[in-house]
Amino acid sequence: MxxxxxxxxxxxxxxxxxxxxxxxxxxxxxxxxxxxxxxxxxxxxxxxxxxxxxxxxxxxxxxxxxxxxEIPFDPAAIADAIMDDAGGAGVGERAIRTFLGVWGQPASRAPVLALLRSAMQHEAAARLLRQLVTRAILGRVLVVFEGVPNGALRAEAMVSHLIGLAIVRYVVKLEPIASVPDEELVRLIAPVLQQYYDGAFE
Amino acid sequence: MxxxxxxxxxxxxxxxxxxxxxxxxxxxxxxxxxxxxxxxxxxxxxxxxxxxxxxxxxxxxxxxxxxxxEIPFDPAAIADAIMDDAGGAGVGERAIRTFLGVWGQPASRAPVLALLRSAMQHEAAARLLRQLVTRAILGRVLVVFEGVPNGALRAEAMVSHLIGLAIVRYVVKLEPIASVPDEELVRLIAPVLQQYYDGAFE
DNA sequence: GGCGAAATTCATCATGTGATGAATAGTGCG
DNA sequence: CGCACTATTCATCACATGATGAATTTCGCC
Structure with missing residues (x-):
């Protein structure tokens, strides 16, 4: 063949x-x-x-x-989309909307999926993912969280939820969450993510 | 060699x-x-x-x-630990405590990590994970969510966050979330998870 | 129009893989 | 003791992989 x-x-x-x-x-x-x-x-x-x-x-x-x-999508653009008009209000919703945007289109989904999948088997890929998330995304998003105590931790917790969502929805394809429409997911998850910004945590 | x-x-x-x-x-x-x-x-x-x-x-x-x-840990026991005295109050905290318990010990971490890693590369393993999560865990935990609208979706969203946490903390080892003490994680994440139970979502 | 460089394939190598069958060493039952 | 059975290793197969070097075809420049 x-x-x-x-x-x-x-x-x-x-x-x-x-x-x-x-x-x-x-x-x-x-x-x-x-x-x-x-x-x-x-x-x-x-x-x-x-x-x-x-x-x-x-x-x-x-x-x-x-x-x-090599970045076929622009991490900076993603970070900007999440920060938007700048300000913590609505950061949860913007985060999941951006996430669904990236994962919804095959063109942008492919490389991220590749990276994620590979990071699970190859230390080199894991390092790459770490760098990407750390520098390109978190580095910028942290601006929103500045002043908030434990901003880095909060931001990473948010990211971890989104990564898990990607796996459950696009890799393992667990139902019903794999088939639920985007809008419904936004309504479910946005307020939860938002809590990582608003929530009290010394 | x-x-x-x-x-x-x-x-x-x-x-x-x-x-x-x-x-x-x-x-x-x-x-x-x-x-x-x-x-x-x-x-x-x-x-x-x-x-x-x-x-x-x-x-x-x-x-x-x-x-x-072949489950060297008992999924039923895990489900029971999460449900506990039965009742939605405190389900967020119990969930992440149970999670950290399983992932904290190498003996129980190994097989779950194996399953998770393999599910990312092998469709057969993905099917296995799906079954495990669906039947063994969700099937039981759903009792807690019964009566709550969209219980399955809420429960899966919770699980997805935990899976993402596992990846970020134990596979990709993103700092600082990989090194933060368990107790701190509980304080950070438990209330967020809890919202999947309490939160309004039609 | 000729000629060097680039694009492309073919043949091949060394290595690692999952798997099988035969050979050897120990156990336990009569 | 003797003999069947099990545990264990060794030698080997067929196949896929990453990689390399030589051969072939086309392009673009002078």
């Missing part, structure tokens, strides 16, 4: 963005199976390309992974 | 619980690397045994996994 390649050897005509297609395929397959589960061959096949070409462009599998994770 | 086996061929003396040791090693290694990442050879090595012996006892890797997942 997977033998259906283009033609024989040699360069293809025109100027196809093969590198980009490989990256897209990588995000997809890494997302479906995680770092270890995604074979270079499978990614190559998904891109309709020989596996050697993948190595030609990216050298090693690890470098391909890093390249595929 | 991994070549340091006991002696030569043949049965060992005495009546060692080798099968049990293999199961323990399996839980450990499955917990560290997930289903796909854990090789039969690695498990055998961790048990100080030839890999063929693992197959002798359990046949296939999948069967070994299932055997290793």
């Amino acid at each position: 997977g033998k259906v390649l283009r033609g024989r050897s040699g360069r293809r005509r025109g100027a196809p963005d093969t590198k980009g297609e490989i990256l897209a395929a990588a995000r997809q397959v890494f997302g479906e199976r995680g770092y270890d589960g995604a074979s270079v061959r499978a990614i190559a096949a998904a891109a309709g390309v020989d596996s050697a070409l993948v190595h030609h462009y990216f050298g090693t599998k690890e470098k391909l992974f890093l390249a595929a994770m | 991994g070549k340091v086996l006991r002696g030569r061929s043949g049965r060992r003396r005495g009546a060692p619980d080798t099968k049990g040791e293999i199961l323990a090693a399996a839980r450990q290694v499955f917990g560290e690397r997930g289903y796909d990442g854990a090789s039969v050879r690695a498990i055998a090595a961790a048990a100080g045994v030839d890999s063929a012996l693992v197959h002798h006892y359990f046949g296939t890797k999948e069967k070994l996994f299932l055997a290793a997942m």
